[in-house]
Amino acid sequence: MTLKVQDLDIIYPVDGGDLVACQNISLSVQPGEFVTVIGPSGCGKSTLLHAMGGMLRPTRGTVEADGTVITGPDPRKAAFVFQDYSLLPWKTVIQNVEIGLIFAGSTKKDARRIAVEKLERVGLAGYRDMYPRQLSGGMQQRVAVARALALEPEYLLMDEPFGALDEQTRRALGVDLGERLSKSGRGVVLITHSLEEAVYWADRVIVLSSRPGRIVKEIQVHGDRPRPLEFMTTEGFTEVRAELFSLIESGSSQEIA
């Protein structure tokens, strides 16, 4: 399945005029491809992701999955991993992994079977009966990833999933999940404000300008996935990172000025 965004505008009506969150965005994501979207804060990257997952209707333009226009969320095509604290705190870890399937209409029995398997996949099999509060932030996000994987989606839509974690946890989790997801062969769209993450995860980085969010540049990142942590010390990585840095910095300074 190819995920295709075409001539997308998203405008929010606000007091005293319109707020243009995304402007004239076109992009497509191939099956199994990792695309990261980066941009200054408030540039509409989360809005773009929500539109790609059918969570909000574009003002203009379309989002298509293999030529069919997406009009609402379909977790079996594209499943969300939200920023943080998205686990239901009143459900145990295993119930949280099941709930996506149950919301999507699976039977309790099927959901349990798949959830057990996915929880194992993210390395948390021993934590199934704990409550989210008993887990660290990094572990909670693993559970959120397992919940998304349980639907066997063609794409994972990840909205700054590591944003609330400290840098070391974030890197360790990024490397680990990057590897697991690469092996699963699913496509990923990852929103991030971390340059490192944007480059490390990506086959292709999409850089958005500050509001209104437009695509400033698309950069290919070479190197097979899964990538070892040492990838971050290679010349290819450093070059792309430097380029992103200057793009983002010039974008934010405009915003400030």
Added chain:
Amino acid sequence: MSGRERHEAPGMDARPHDAPTGRDRTSPLGGRGPAGSAREGRPQRLFRRSNVSSAWITFGLLGAVLGAWETSVAVGALDGRFLPPPSRVASGIIALSGESAVRTALAQTAYALAVSFAIGTAVGLLIGMLLGMNRLLRDAFLPLVIQLLGIPKSVFLPLFILAFGLGHGPGIAFGVLLSSIQVIINVVGAIDSIDTVHYQVARAYGASRFSTFRNVILPGAAPGIFAGMWHGIRNAFVGVVVAQLFVSSIGVGYLVRSYTATFRIADALALIFFVAFVVILVGNAWGVLERRISRWREPLGG
């Protein structure tokens, strides 16, 4: 596993400051103290350890007050005719338990309380859910409920007699009014306390309205709803007893009124203490239940 340490999978991001997360979501309107105090995090623990000795202080204070009261009456500092000493109140409790009028009154009050709590809670839950889940209804009606909360409702009591007579009617009706308002406010507060990201998850994974209600709204609001129901019991009780005290010719309230009117102060006090004791017992039992269903809110343990 002992719940006191944090758990990390081997070889994972086990780091001391990647601490358990979770936001304190004490509902602005609902949520009782005891269930909430355990959720404040580390510093509280310092105080919790002293629980055993604090209980002794509490009982010591109670004992001292009762002792002072008893002696004051014995030495004549307090007039035993108006304020009989605790010993006479205690023997009054024993004596009264044999009187059929007292048993009838207790049964009448218990019945009125049960009916008014059942109706008040049902009405409160229904309206609270509707207001909690529907923006329009909420904006239209919640301000009215909040205003109603602020006025002393006893002033309506005479109207209740006119409408419901002198029997069970006014007590039950007044209890329903008092308890349903409390339940409404608490249920709306409980639903408000649910984070929007949880609704987003439900939507992103294609949940039906019913499934969202069952898996997100109901369990998310359950602790607040439960606390609200306790306020419902308490207020139903207040409503029933106040109505009986002032207008009815039945129940514990009426009996207290007639005892004081005929100078049976020790008996009146005995009845009051007995009822207070029962209310405290029920309150504690409710607290235990409440903690049990709010287990997921405890940061550590289990």
